[in-house]
Amino acid sequence: MGKLIDENGIRLDGRRWDELRPIKIEIGVIKNADGSAYIEFGKNKIIAAVYGPREAHPKHLALPDKAIVRCRYHMAPFSTEERKSPQPSRREIEISLVLRRAMESVIFLEEYPRSIIDVFVEVLQSDGGSRCASITAVSAALADSGISMKDLIVGCAVGKIDGQIVLDLNDLEDKEGEGDMPVAYMPNLDKIVLLQFDGIFSEEEFKKAIDLAILGNKKVYEILKKALIEKYFGTVDEK
Amino acid sequence: MWHGSDIVMVLVRTKVLPGELLHDSYQGQPPPYTYKLGSKLFSLKVGLVEIEGKEVKLIPLAGPYIPRVNDFVIGKIIDFDAFSWDVDINSIYTAHLPAQDVFGRDFSPQTHSLTSQFKVGDILAAKIVSYDRTKDPILTVRDHGLGKIINGEPIKLSPSKIPRLIGKKGSMAKIIESKTKTKLIIGQNGVIIVQGPSEGIVLASKAIRLIEEKAHLPSLTNMINDLLTKESG
Known part of the structure; x- marks a missing residue:
């Protein structure tokens, strides 16, 4: 394997260490859903849809004092280079779980007792960092549905390639690099709601990685904000 | 967003997103669609906020219908x-x-x-x-x-936008009814029954769609007036 960063500090896709891939967010793409969003995060193409809060079926799932969240993260069979079996894999089940936990920390569940909020995430094309892109799309969809939430969530990964901490790994950097750390973040409350880590970092590297992740997340937040304002208020003027 | 508690500012309807800071030191119970952390007041929804001194009012632009007695x-x-x-x-x-x-x-x-x-x-x-x-x-x-x-065409509108459809003392609904020669039965839950001739129903549903899209704009009544005069004239 060749070098992932050249002598000028440029990565394989032409980015510097602290640059994000291009991001595009569209809100309200699915008419039948109560809230929906589509995100392009580098080569990731992901649709998120929120249904509810609605009556829980089967009824025994419902809790008397708050809503429950059900999340399905799924990769389309055509989303990867080799065909992926449509059956939920171990990885997809795990991501569904971590997305759900991140959402539960941000939604005001007590406002909707005895109900269920269904969240579906469909990956149409996958690249590195799809769980971070997914969580950004989900929070956009939740805001679109008008469910009470404490803050928006944005996600962005950091990693280590060629011994250097870099922002937002793509698929190749994720596979060939030395570490990958997805971080989801509430920008207004300054809280981390998801943090996973694969690889080996020293303590300094870890601290640097967290700071970089938060910096990247704030950039994603600006894009998400812009998309929401555009959908709800037409233009992004006067601010 | 509004910072600083010592300045008294009158802001006319600012756009807010969930999690945005509305007030640095808010006293008392948080108003609807907001929540308090310590003394800070945050927004829970996408909407418009009116802040006048100590008064904070948030008008959401989306959200499910929560039943209320007498609705x-x-x-x-x-x-x-x-x-x-x-x-x-x-x-x-x-x-x-x-x-x-x-x-x-x-x-x-x-x-x-x-x-x-x-x-x-x-x-x-x-x-x-x-x-x-x-x-x-x-x-x-x-x-x-x-x-x-028994008769009429049901049309759905986001429940949080129903007040805009009704307008001040029912003005908006009256305009639509008179210009399209229809009768509107408006449910607080976001369901509207439009009764009358079919051309009128088509026109009224166009007006309702316009309200759905432009509910955040202050000049909505004029826009509806223009639309209906143009289409029916």
Whole structure:
């Protein structure tokens, strides 16, 4: 394997260490859903849809004092280079779980007792960092549905390639690099709601990685904000 | 966003997103659609906020319908059992219409047939008599203007935008009704029944779609007026 960063500090896709891939967010793409969003995060193409809060079926799932969240993260069979079996894999089940936990920390569940909020995430094309892109799309969809939430969530990964901490790994950097750390973040409350880590970092590297992740997340937040304002208020003027 | 507690500012309807700081040191209970962390007040929804000194008012632009007692709603019968009908009121919870409300105190499942009054699929106007977090809403049809709706076209609008459709003292609804020669039955739950000639219904639904898109703009009444005069003229 060749070098992932050249002598000028440029990565394989032409980015510097602290640059994000291009991001595009569209809100309200699915008419039948109560809230929906589509995100392009580098080569990731992901649709998120929120249904509810609605009556829980089967009824025994419902809790008397708050809503429950059900999340399905799924990769389309055509989303990867080799065909992926449509059956939920171990990885997809795990991501569904971590997305759900991140959402539960941000939604005001007590406002909707005895109900269920269904969240579906469909990956149409996958690249590195799809769980971070997914969580950004989900929070956009939740805001679109008008469910009470404490803050928006944005996600962005950091990693280590060629011994250097870099922002937002793509698929190749994720596979060939030395570490990958997805971080989801509430920008207004300054809280981390998801943090996973694969690889080996020293303590300094870890601290640097967290700071970089938060910096990247704030950039994603600006894009998400812009998309929401555009959908709800037409233009992004006067601010 | 608004910072600094020592300056008294009058802001006219600022755009807010969930999690945005509305007030640095807010006293008392948080107003609807906001929450407090310490003394800071944050938004819970996408919407418009009016801040006048200590008063904070948030108008959401999306959100599910949460039933409230005395709300006028339009629902659809989805099921029934021996004692009540289940009514879909476009909310999180299914509402119930007790048979006693329709047949009176001496209702008995042996002598009265529920389907003689309402069948599955019927649309009805009703009022919410009771609701709280622990119980599903209960409806009544025993009041003026309530009961089965026989004709008209149902149109849905986001429940948080219903106040814009009605307008100040019903002005917006009146404009639409007079310009399109239709009658609007507006449920607080986001369901509207438009009655009248079919051209009028088409026009009224266009106006309602415009309200859905432009509910955040202050010049909405003029836009509706322009649309209706242009299309009907």
